[in-house]
Amino acid sequence: MPPNRIDLFQGWPSPETLPIGHLKQAATDALSNKAISADGLGYGPDEGHMPLRQNIARWLSGFYAPSQPIPADRICITGGASQNLACILQVFTDPVFTQAVWLVEPAYHLVFRVFEDAGFHGRLRGIPEDEAGMDVGILEEALEAVDKSDGGNRQTGHPTKLPRPYRKIYKHVIYCVPTFSNPSGITMSRERREALVRLARKHDALIVSDDVYDFLHWNSSSNHPPENRLPRLVDIDRVLDTDPQDRFGHVVSNGSFSKLIGPGCRVGWAEGTEGLVYGLSQAGSTRSGGAPSQLMSTIVNELFHADFLPRYITDTLIPEGRRRYTAIASALQSRLGPLGVTFTPDPGHGHHAWTGGYYIWLRLPASLGASQVSREALRRQNLVLGNGELFAVPGGSWPVNNNLHQRLRLCFMWENERQLLQGVERLEIVLRELLKEL
Ligand SMILES: Cc1ncc(COP(=O)(O)O)c(C=O)c1O
Structure with missing residues (x-):
């Protein structure tokens, strides 16, 4: 590990x-x-x-x-x-x-x-x-x-x-x-x-x-x-x-x-x-x-x-966030896309290609579950992921939302760009191993 x-x-x-x-x-x-x-x-x-x-x-x-x-x-x-x-x-x-x-x-x-x-x-x-x-x-x-x-x-x-x-x-x-x-x-x-x-x-x-x-x-x-x-x-x-x-x-x-x-x-x-x-x-x-x-x-x-704060947002934070988002989104597309993984926000999809905020929301291929992937990512690769089931409302949904067990949340504003790319590489290794073990 x-x-x-x-x-x-x-x-x-x-x-x-x-x-x-x-x-x-x-x-x-x-x-x-x-x-x-x-x-x-x-x-x-x-x-x-x-x-x-x-x-x-x-x-x-x-x-x-x-x-x-x-x-x-x-x-x-x-x-x-x-x-x-x-x-x-x-x-x-x-x-x-x-x-x-x-x-x-x-x-x-x-x-x-x-x-x-x-x-x-x-x-x-x-x-x-x-x-x-x-x-x-x-x-x-x-x-x-x-x-x-x-x-x-x-x-x-x-x-x-x-x-x-x-x-x-x-x-x-x-x-x-x-x-x-x-x-x-x-x-x-x-x-x-x-x-x-x-x-x-x-x-x-x-x-x-x-x-x-x-x-x-x-x-x-x-x-x-x-x-x-x-x-x-x-x-x-x-x-x-x-x-x-x-x-x-x-x-x-x-x-x-x-x-x-x-x-x-x-x-x-x-x-x-x-x-x-x-x-x-x-x-x-x-x-x-x-x-x-x-x-x-x-x-x-x-x-x-x-106007320091508004300028800081436009001149520093936005270019920084855009760089991080672009780096992780393109790594996810090229490394995990072929395994059947999709995600939002995705500039290529959606009603108006709005991308922003801190998170990417992954959908795993149907044969894999988020709790297993997040557990194994930590055990095998020292990689911490957000299991989609955490974001289920306690007490129930209307109607039952049954796809959160296939979702992972990734934040790209905490780790630096190099670690983000390493994280995606580690996730690819885990997914390939789990798919092989099926
Ligand atoms: C949607 C949302 N609301 C509120 C917060 C927390 O905000 P604050 O730090 O202002 O309490 C967060 C932090 O992750 C958030 O994502």
């Missing part, structure tokens, strides 16, 4: 890709300025550091180019997407009143426990995706079936949480990663996005949209946002047949700096209607403990000076 371990499961950014020198300077600048450091070392406003909210609003307005610029009131600062998911559930759901959580499947596996901690154990349901993202038709059937089974009676299960003017309790939660999903890399089409927002409105659902990979697109020849950029679900909810009665809307965008400057920063943002964002900032732990990651917010804000 080779002595050096290659880990294609770890979904972290490689420290080599992070702007460490700039973070050091940003920390020095923030702490050397009395006014900024006083802000940073205090509890901060509930919605988070205002200069950072303003900079994020300006940056997102440039990147997504929505029909109207995004005001800072639509943004609050979070401690990252995971911490914020927990706060969203604390404020806007109730384990008795909220009926179910619908997740795109395969799903980002580490969210399962966040939902379970919020009281949804046994009420998570997977909805399959195809090349255009979550299957909204299947979700509609499932929502209708559940709503019918309680007679459409919203009083079923009185909320256990106190009514508060700053929140509403939704009847359903829908969780998805519409752009460069984890683990499949799939991007949801514009039509699906619109249909999903309409469906959420019809069934009183809050869509939690993890938009953590949106900036990391590898396929366009330019490093700048693709011409045909897709609106986020939160952008659609803002403009589609707007209903001024609806203060809270039906989508919250969960953004994060984790995959851009380092997960240890624990800074992210949420975007939604002003009502929803204010409500989120009123979560008990924020009211008591202050804005999440307040000091780090002041440091991250320094990275917006002279």
Whole structure:
């Protein structure tokens, strides 16, 4: 067995890709300025550091180019997407009143426990995706079936949480990663996005949209946002047949700096209607403990000076990610393609050749199983792979998704390019051996 371990499961950014020198300077600048450091070392406003909210609003307005610029009131600062998911559930759901959580499947596996901690154990349901993202038709059937089974009676299960003017309790939660999903890399089409927002409105659902990979697109020849950029679900909810009665809307965008400057920063943002964002900032732990990651917010804000962060993404991160993706995708095609292995995102296939994010999602030939391959890859080749069954929603799918046992997730942003290529070589050896042993 080779002595050096290659880990294609770890979904972290490689420290080599992070702007460490700039973070050091940003920390020095923030702490050397009395006014900024006083802000940073205090509890901060509930919605988070205002200069950072303003900079994020300006940056997102440039990147997504929505029909109207995004005001800072639509943004609050979070401690990252995971911490914020927990706060969203604390404020806007109730384990008795909220009926179910619908997740795109395969799903980002580490969210399962966040939902379970919020009281949804046994009420998570997977909805399959195809090349255009979550299957909204299947979700509609499932929502209708559940709503019918309680007679459409919203009083079923009185909320256990106190009514508060700053929140509403939704009847359903829908969780998805519409752009460069984890683990499949799939991007949801514009039509699906619109249909999903309409469906959420019809069934009183809050869509939690993890938009953590949106900036990391590898396929366009330019490093700048693709011409045909897709609106986020939160952008659609803002403009589609707007209903001024609806203060809270039906989508919250969960953004994060984790995959851009380092997960240890624990800074992210949420975007939604002003009502929803204010409500989120009123979560008990924020009211008591202050804005999440307040000091780090002041440091991250320094990275917006002279537009350093957007330039870092376009000039450094995107070329780096594109190089890594291209290297691993072409090695997979040439080494594993002849063995019957296919994968997404694949620039040659799909409804719009969108490639980006951190992951490649492999489909093994029918005669091989992912649990056997991942076990043998570790034992024989010191190679760590993500077994597709990890991404199955606990509690079941609608309908049963039976191909995850043939899938593997590979991350190409952790190991360096040489190790990525070695990893694919090792995987080829394992697959050839297992196919011979059949
Ligand atoms: C879809 C998705 N959401 C959230 C996260 C975690 O985000 P954060 O570090 O901001 O908590 C990840 C990290 O892998 C992810 O893939």
